Amino acid sequence: MKEMLLVLLIVFMGISVKAQESIVTTFHRMLVFNKENKLLVVKIKDKKLWVTPGLYQNSKQTIKQGIDSIASTYNIKVFDVELRGMYGLKNPSQNYYSTRNIFVMKTDSVDVLLPNIIGEAVWLDVNEAVERISIPHIQFFINDVLIYPNDIRYGTVERFESNGKLKSKISEKFYSRKQF
Amino acid sequence: MKNVTLFFIVTLISISTFSQPSDNPPSNKTVIRLTILNENGDILMKKTDYGWMTIATFHTQRQNINEVIDSLSNLYGITIAKPYLRGVFTYKYTFKASADIRQVYEAKYINGDLESVKGNHNLMWLPKEEAIEKLKETVPSLGEMTQQTLDFPNAIWGGSFLLSRDKDDKLNSQMTESFHPLGDNQYEIQSESSLIKKTLEKYMEGSSYNKPEMLESAFTENATLYLTGKDGFKIYTPKEYVAFFKNGEKGEFNGRNAKVLAIEVMKDIATAKVEISIPKREMIYVDLFLLKKFEDGWKIISKTATRTDNN
Numbered sequence: 001m002k003e004m005l006l007v008l009l010i011v012f013m014g015i016s017v018k019a020q021e022s023i024v025t026t027f028h029r030m031l032v033f034n035k036e037n038k039l040l041v042v043k044i045k046d047k048k049l050w051v052t053p054g055l056y057q058n059s060k061q062t063i064k065q066g067i068d069s070i071a072s073t074y075n076i077k078v079f080d081v082e083l084r085g086m087y088g089l090k091n092p093s094q095n096y097y098s099t100r101n102i103f104v105m106k107t108d109s110v111d112v113l114l115p116n117i118i119g120e121a122v123w124l125d126v127n128e129a130v131e132r133i134s135i136p137h138i139q140f141f142i143n144d145v146l147i148y149p150n151d152i153r154y155g156t157v158e159r160f161e162s163n164g165k166l167k168s169k170i171s172e173k174f175y176s177r178k179q180f
Numbered sequence: 181m182k183n184v185t186l187f188f189i190v191t192l193i194s195i196s197t198f199s200q201p202s203d204n205p206p207s208n209k210t211v212i213r214l215t216i217l218n219e220n221g222d223i224l225m226k227k228t229d230y231g232w233m234t235i236a237t238f239h240t241q242r243q244n245i246n247e248v249i250d251s252l253s254n255l256y257g258i259t260i261a262k263p264y265l266r267g268v269f270t271y272k273y274t275f276k277a278s279a280d281i282r283q284v285y286e287a288k289y290i291n292g293d294l295e296s297v298k299g300n301h302n303l304m305w306l307p308k309e310e311a312i313e314k315l316k317e318t319v320p321s322l323g324e325m326t327q328q329t330l331d332f333p334n335a336i337w338g339g340s341f342l343l344s345r346d347k348d349d350k351l352n353s354q355m356t357e358s359f360h361p362l363g364d365n366q367y368e369i370q371s372e373s374s375l376i377k378k379t380l381e382k383y384m385e386g387s388s389y390n391k392p393e394m395l396e397s398a399f400t401e402n403a404t405l406y407l408t409g410k411d412g413f414k415i416y417t418p419k420e421y422v423a424f425f426k427n428g429e430k431g432e433f434n435g436r437n438a439k440v441l442a443i444e445v446m447k448d449i450a451t452a453k454v455e456i457s458i459p460k461r462e463m464i465y466v467d468l469f470l471l472k473k474f475e476d477g478w479k480i481i482s483k484t485a486t487r488t489d490n491n
Contacts, residue, residue: 024240026210026281057208060277062270062340064357082363083268083336086283088244097242099210101268152265152336152363156244172244177265177285178336 025098026057027089028066031142032078033106038123039142040074040112041132045119050132052142067103074121076109084145088156089137090171100137102145102153136168144174152178210239210281212248215326216260218289223311223326224256227302230351231318232311234326239283249285256303258292266329267337268362271321274344284329284337319343321353328359332374335361358477372445372478376471379478380452383469384438387456390428395421399480400472406484435460448473456485464489 030053032040043050053074055066064081071078085102112121124132126146130139137157144153155174160167213236216224225232237252253260263285271280294303306314308330316323321341328337340357359375379398386395399405399418407416428434441453452469470482 024210024242026208057210057279057281059208060272060279062272062279062357063268063281063338064270064340083338084363086245086265086268090242090244095242097239097244099239099245154245172246177245177263 023094023096025096026101027054027098028057028063028101028103029054029138029141030067030070030078031084031102031104031145032071032076033104034110034123035106035108036123037126039126039129040076040107041122041124041129042114042118043120045117047119048134050134051138052129052133063101067105071107073113073115074118075111075113076107078105078107081105083152084149085141085153086177087137087141087154087174088172090156090158092158092160100141102141104145135166140168140170140174148176150178151176208278208280210283211236212239212245212252213282213284213325214249214252214260214263215266215284215286215330216253216258216289217286218305220305220307222305222307224258224289224294225304225306225311225314226256228318232306232314233318233322234311234315245283249287253287256292257294259290260287261290263287264333265336266333267325267339269321269325269338270340270357272340272342272356274342282325284325286329286333319351319353321355324353324355336363338362355476357475358473372450372473373443375473376443376445376450376452376478377440379471379480380440380443380454380469383480384440384454386422387425388433388436388438390425390430390432390434392422392425392430395425399483400474403480404482406482408486441466450478455488462489463487 032053034040040052041050042053053070055070057063057066059066061069067078067081082104083101084104085100087100087102089098089100090096114121122132126142130142133139133142137159140157144155153174154177155170156172157168158171160169213234215234218224224235226235235252235256237248239248241248243251249263264287265283266286267282267284269282269284271282312323312327314323315326321343325337325339328339337359338357338361339355339359341353342356343351343353346352382394382398385391386393386398396418401418403418405416405418405421406413407421409416425434435458437457437459439455441455443452444450450471450473452471454467454469456465456467457463464487465485466488467483467485469480471478472481
């Protein structure tokens with residue numbers, strides 16, 4: 001019995017340590033502008049969630065390959081891809097940190113196909129697009145990179161839920177990390 | 181005793197449940213790498229089990245970039261000025277199924293005595309060229325990223341490498357996406373010229389210092405070289421051309437001075453002109469090149485040359 005307890009204790013401690021490990025992810029958010037300078041905004045199927053396209057860096061793809069492959073799921077080709085932000089996203093209640101890379105890019109494509117997980121896709125003026133997007137931290141990031149078009153922007157946002165609504169607050173003021 | 185065992189089992193099950201991944205998918209790893217320069221432009225280098233490297237850490241904690249960089253510089257007992265982002269690169273591997281990110285920052289050293297870092301005698305400042313040579317010995321991609329970001333600091337660079345291990349377990353790398361600016365498109369035209377210059381430098385250094393691999397790497401395999409030889413004007417392959425330099429002492433200057441006279445870029449093709457002077461033999465040649473941009477960078481697809489001195 002003593003041995004069994006010892007084994008359980010060791011497993012218990014191991015799992016406890018594992019449970020405390022941070023989750024650190026990287027997400028590439030795509031701001032795709034068409035010829036009329038309208039931004040592509042998409043609605044997740046069966047959810048009231050409007051976002052811009054994007055992908056986690058969790059496959060065996062380079063950043064460029066990842067962006068091109070997501071664009072291809074919408075049947076569009078993107079060019080002039082610019083990295084404009086590398087923000088941090090934290091969840092206060094979780095041991096979680098995510099680097100949110102914001103890429104601005106152009107497309108000449110007009111017609112958009114809908115990938116399986118997307119219910120709707122629309123091209124909107126930037127202000128209208130930001131208003132349509134339902135996740136506050138994405139709104140923060142888009143507004144910031146568009147205010148500073150020749151910059152590379154940093155800063156951290158904490159997201160949380162309040163009264164069943166997703167909210168965000170800036171916990172590290174946005175700043176530049178580009179040398180002019 | 182039964183109750184204690186039951187408690188452990190229940191707790192264990194509950195912890196297991198809570199430690200399941202939530203809606204956050206697993207991510208490939210990110211390394212934050214710092215090129216720290218002192219007032220002489222020397223680079224802070226660290227000797228590791230893999231060889232010489234610039235200082236770096238995996239981004240594995242719930243820390244923002246400022247916190248990661250601060251803890252990294254504090255670890256080595258130094259204070260640095262604000263680091264600037266210089267590049268974001270992707271590493272893929274032949275030996276594991278992931279694509280990791282390398283964020284490269286550059287910062288100026290302010291103060292702090294490296295000797296004060298207890299038990300750490302493998303840190304030193306090295307002149308840029310020597311540091312880059314050592315980084316390339318560790319793994320070529322590391323030297324190439326550092327060199328690119330130091331030589332062209334006005335852009336934020338992207339690019340990708342495929343890493344492999346040779347039979348002695350040594351890391352090697354091959355560029356799979358050439359360096360490209362991640363932003364500031366006005367810089368792109370200039371940068372293409374700089375990338376072409378790098379290809380021409382492989383040709384110039386390879387031919388002036390009898391470095392056959394470097395020389396051959398400037399050309400596509402099927403490049404055509406129209407040259408006047410013993411048998412008159414004829415077409416050579418890159419391999420035949422490289423063979424001209426096989427008798428020279430490898431790495432030793434053979435008397436050919438080379439300089440780039442002109443580069444003209446048109447989207448993914450370019451022309452270039454290089455002057456080769458050999459003072460000892462009172463000879464001056466002009467080389468004309470056609471270049472093409474491929475996934476792995478600019479390559480010479482054709483070359484011709486003529487003698488321009490009056491002899």
